[in-house]
Amino acid sequence: MKLITRDTDYSIRALGYIARNKNRIISITELVKELDTPRPFLRKILQLLTTSGVLKSYKGKNGGFELAIKPEKIRLLDLMEIFQGKFVLSECLFKKKICPDQVSCKLRAQLCSLEELVENKIKDITVASLLNLDN
Amino acid sequence: MKLITRDTDYSIRALGYIARNKNRIISITELVKELDTPRPFLRKILQLLTTSGVLKSYKGKNGGFELAIKPEKIRLLDLMEIFQGKFVLSECLFKKKICPDQVSCKLRAQLCSLEELVENKIKDITVASLLNLDN
């Protein structure tokens, strides 16, 4: 199983690069060279980051992207939510027959507590923290 | 994202039921009634549990399954490995260009430590513990 999918992964790398080059506008062309990712895929990803308010975009020649918010405010958890949907480990897979069952309920309880643990653990990971810009 | 897939889920419920009814041989027919799962799918799952040494099977009329090992010895983590493969959160998605990069490596380090955390947290979950047969 994977915790983060490829788009989340690409996005955090792209954001890292953009953050390290602030005061400049970064184009897809430059990012593709840097990250060696499929160009149309990366375009789609950055577009989504833009409509999500993480990036600000500039059209036209010499256009590109810059951060819309500070790197300390861009959390991995938020990126995961953008690309992968809400972080939920234990969904109720059960049918009625089994649902009130001891086994399933105890299992679910354990998975829920695990989920909380993971969420707490990763909620401090930000673009900034990955770049050693803080902590 | 899901931590456990449906086959792992079904298998732990089935094992729970079988554990609660020890000294009896349990057939697929009975399990399907109890768990309300697709019959051929459950058959495939139990077959895999048998070849993995978790269940012992009896062919022929009145045949079925019983536990091959004690419920305390059947760990969720093992079932996950049987059905979902080795538990690895952070696979190296990177290409060479980005791999020595600060961002990716720190990210990977964090995911690895998270992985360890989760593994530690769930390694004590067994069929027995979910049934309150111990602890």
Add this chain to the structure above:
DNA sequence: ACAAATGATACTATTAATGTATCATTATAG
């Protein structure tokens, strides 16, 4: 006007998850 960029959006391909189907083998009850 041209070139180089993003916006919007629909399409395609691949992989993993989920589930079905079929035929063979075995064992027991009657």
Add this chain to the structure above:
DNA sequence: CTATAATGATACATTAATAGTATCATTTGT
């Protein structure tokens, strides 16, 4: 001894998520 009810082995099918492509429109600087 045969019918039946079970598992063994295995191949196939379906669905959903992931990953990626393609195209046309719009914007903007030179």
